[in-house]
Amino acid sequence: MSVRLSAAAEYEALLDKYDTWMFDCDGVLWHGDRLIEGAIEVLSILRQRKKQILFVTNNATKSRKSYKGKFDALGVEAHVDEIYGSAYAAAVYISSVIKLPKDKKVYVIGMKGMEEELADEGVSFIGGTDPADATLQPFSLSDFALDPTVGAVVCGLDTAINYTKLSKAFQYLTRNPGCHFLATNEDSTYPAGDGLLPGAGAISAPLRYALGRDPVAIGKPAKTMLDCIQAKVHYDPARTIMVGDRLNTDILFGQNGGLATLLVLTGITSEAEITGPNASSIVPDYVTSSIGDLRTVGQ
Amino acid sequence: MSVRLSAAAEYEALLDKYDTWMFDCDGVLWHGDRLIEGAIEVLSILRQRKKQILFVTNNATKSRKSYKGKFDALGVEAHVDEIYGSAYAAAVYISSVIKLPKDKKVYVIGMKGMEEELADEGVSFIGGTDPADATLQPFSLSDFALDPTVGAVVCGLDTAINYTKLSKAFQYLTRNPGCHFLATNEDSTYPAGDGLLPGAGAISAPLRYALGRDPVAIGKPAKTMLDCIQAKVHYDPARTIMVGDRLNTDILFGQNGGLATLLVLTGITSEAEITGPNASSIVPDYVTSSIGDLRTVGQ
Known part of the structure; x- marks a missing residue:
């Protein structure tokens, strides 16, 4: 009790x-x-x-550096080395636990903060905020060139999620042998100030469902x-x-x-x-x- | 055997x-x-x-009428009343089983075929292919006006799926009392001619995960x-x-x-x-x- x-x-x-x-x-x-x-x-x-x-x-949408900006804006004392976010932890996991080879890269479903943390850890990536993936057009498999160097897919909260990103991630996870499947966190929802919205776990859910397997979850x-x-x-x-x-x-x-x-x-x-x-x-x-x-x- | x-x-x-x-x-x-x-x-x-x-x-992306066009294009004899699609079945379920009152409407995650079948069954709907929902911008809950007449959310394959649609559907399903949650079908993948892509079940998966409950599935x-x-x-x-x-x-x-x-x-x-x-x-x-x-x- x-x-x-x-x-x-x-x-x-x-x-x-x-x-x-x-x-x-x-x-x-x-x-x-x-x-x-x-x-x-x-x-x-x-x-x-x-x-x-x-x-x-x-929160995986912000890097530690940009998350510190949130503390600053609210007048809360905080230092970057006191902040542990799931994007940072995912990047550290990829560089230090998986030890993704330098000639491999990550396909990102996520936002700028995820990309910043990967870059800080020296991990190459594609996808993420790339304008080429920011589309609501149907995904054409015949126009898609599978990048054989993608060795991991990482999924965080992505408010620009779309079918192209999901389809590309699905191709890497089913066609690139040994491709790792990671989720920054599995929160079903997140508090948006004035209510709840679907969380990072809901963003990886389509892949989880289509693949019939769960990602390695990094966050709390x-x-x-x-x-x-x-x-x-x-x-x-x-x-x-x-x-x-x-x-x-x-x-x-x-x-x-x-x-x-x-x-x-x-x-x-x-x-x-x-x-x-x-x-x-x-x-x-x-x-x-x-x-x-x-x-x-x-x- | x-x-x-x-x-x-x-x-x-x-x-x-x-x-x-x-x-x-x-x-x-x-x-x-x-x-x-x-x-x-x-x-x-x-x-x-x-x-x-x-x-x-x-297939819930096409109405029976437009699905007949597929048969025609391939030279296969077929008649509209021989064709049963999950969009049609979902529309019939809403009009005849749920008997959604005439002053209520459906929020659609899906494509034109889903809208056509609802219209044919005399069911009002919002969402779907509405250009207002076709956005990759973050969803703002404070700018969102909840429509209290939405009495059901139906989810089919939607290759224009995005965070705004998921967030709106989530609001209706958590804030409108008794709002029905339907999925045209739960296929994890679908064959896209030259490979597999995430199926309709993957499109409803974020809601399923965020809500912690399963939709009523209509299709096979x-x-x-x-x-x-x-x-x-x-x-x-x-x-x-x-x-x-x-x-x-x-x-x-x-x-x-x-x-x-x-x-x-x-x-x-x-x-x-x-x-x-x-x-x-x-x-x-x-x-x-x-x-x-x-x-x-x-x-």
Whole structure:
């Protein structure tokens, strides 16, 4: 059962107990372009107390650099090396785990952030935002030249998804032997400020369905994301807490990595999903209404 | 175990045994724009022997009228009332089974054929080929006006699929109470003449994934398609045979409807899928290499 936090002493004890604080962003620190009340003050308290802060997001549409721009615009202090996005983790996975040979390339279903992270990791790619693939015309297989050097397809959220991209990815995955199939994350939906829209998992779903096989998923809750963080920063899992708004990504991610978990109710998860007869089987260690609640500890 | 047909007497016996012949088209009568050798002669033999012929296709991109154009172009005799497509069956299902009220409408993910069949059944619709939805720009939820009269979303193969269509459909299915979710068919792929491309099932897959629920599927192997045929023509299931190239659509469809089944090997299904240790659990009554084999019976 989760501990429901409410008293100042409980928040104070939480701060004492954990040195590393991993935060999901959307639904925890902000909603679209609106800050969650108190988020800035809480992050500031953590920094004053010399806590290690990491931002762990499944957002694959932005590179870390451009995602920092989001923090800047909202007035939230953040540093690029504190930000771990699923596009970055996917690029690291391709360069360091798969070790895609230098003469091979990736076919991208995704946006600029995915391309930037691949470029930063020195991974060649095609597709993505290439205007040649930005079409709503029917796809002609007889006009298509299969590139035999495509050794992986990576799928992230792509709001310019179309049949040409899906068809090309399908050709590479069925005709290039050993072609890897990766998804930055499997979120079914994402919070768009004023509601939910289909998430990255919905973008890879057509390929998953047509192929009859699942991609390797990189983002939360997959352990791959934590492996990527572990390769870059030192932290003690026993003194680390993951703060998130989503049970099947954030909280499960923390649990998969042996971290403590704090659920906030400012995002996807509602009270009904954690209490009562239909409660989820994923149970966070702690629950609080909002990250802003931690302000009670004072500076 | 299937009966493997080869002798003229076996084909002759088959013709004696069945009065109604239901044909899948792509992979059975033609491949894309190329006729299967002997298909025209065999259909002609069946007509001379006064057999009832029905063409049962999951193709939802064409209305029956425009699908007849395909037969005409290939020189194959066919009549509109012999053609049953999944777009037509979906339209009939909406008008006759769901009985969508006249003040309600359908949001279409699909092509012109789907729209034509809905119009013919007197069903109002939006979406589809509307140029307003033909965009690769990001979808803005705040600019979207939810139409409360949308009572169903129907998904067919749509080679102009994009994020705007998926997002609108997702809004209707999550925000309009009781909104029906239909798929013309669930084919994972379709034969595009020179290879496979993602099929209609891949087009509804993002919604299926984002919603966490499955659509009502209309086309083969669903019984819905046969219900639609039954409502229009008389046939005796005991003297009816379904001829197809795909085990999990055509053959399963025939079996679900209590019909005999004949598999041809000119399409999706290979020899390895019906024999040996990895054979499918879907076993047709009869197997022959090609529909053209039936020519041996002579005129």
